[in-house]
Amino acid sequence: MSNPALTNNPALNGKTLSADELRRIYDQPAAQTQRPGIDDPQAPAQGTPVPPVTGAEHPMTYENTISKTVMLFLIVVAGAAVGWWIPALMLPGAIVGLVLGLVNAFKKEPSVPLIVGYAAAMGLFLGGISGVYEAIMPGIVSQAVIGTFAVFGVTLLLFRSGKVRTSPKMTKIFLIAMVGYLVFSLLNFVLMLTGASTDPWGLRTGVEVFGIPLGLIIGALAVLLAAYSLVMDFELIQNGVQNRVPERYGWSAAFGLMVTLIWLYLEILRILAILRGD
DSSP states (O other), X not given: XXXXXXXXXXXXXXXXXXHHHHHHHHOOOGGGGOOBTTTBTTSXXXXXXXXXXXXXSSBOOHXXXXXXXXXXXXXXHHHHHHHHHOXXXXXXXXXXXXXXXXXHHTOSSOOHHHHHHHHHHHHHHHHHHHHHHHHHSTTHHHXXXXXXXXXXXXXXXXXXXXXXXXXXXXXXXXXXXHHHHHHHXXXXXXXXXXXXXXXXXXXXXXXXXXXXXXXXHHHHHHHHHHHHHHHHHHHHHHHHHHTTOBTTHHHHHHHHHHHHHHHXXXXXXXXXXXXXXX
């Protein structure tokens, strides 16, 4: 899902940066952003060369953002290995991961320890829940991993080719669909928790539409939403690189990608479990 840490961040969301925002982001004088003869009457007339805003001394690049993303991915994998062998850590990992995810999502300045802590905690959760699935349905985890990387790779290729981009209209539809998805998930969880639904997946398998379990339809929608969220993440990273924001914002970008990839993996895992279930 789209990460507020990116969309609410003036350094990454592609919006025009004010003088105060530039001064805060780059720690440079706001006067560099003034237009000669317009914002500052005493400045040289329009057309006179002025020093451009060059951004941070160590700017965010695709390379250092990829390295940070790979580092977080390895931490998630290491945490997953521990969670796989110690399933009891699954629930604590989920709780800590949720808390750290919310904290990181609404921080405008990235915190490396908190982002790394999120990756480690979610690794414990993913390892534990993946181990449970694998014990019941052998081979399902490898299928889910392949599916996740397939969606990620196809989305990245389409983005790099320029064939997919976000738009204000599609983003509004995305947000509405996300709210609907979250409401459904919460309602389904409550029904299962209270025993109102005795099906293994609640409404996901207890309700069918034209003979198709509702969970498969919802899951397919969630995968599409996750793919669109990846496109939003890619655009936000592109904005950060083009604006030459400080390198530390690469951690926010890496965090955003991890959030989306973890969500995508869980959705694909659930779809496969419903398809393979009795």
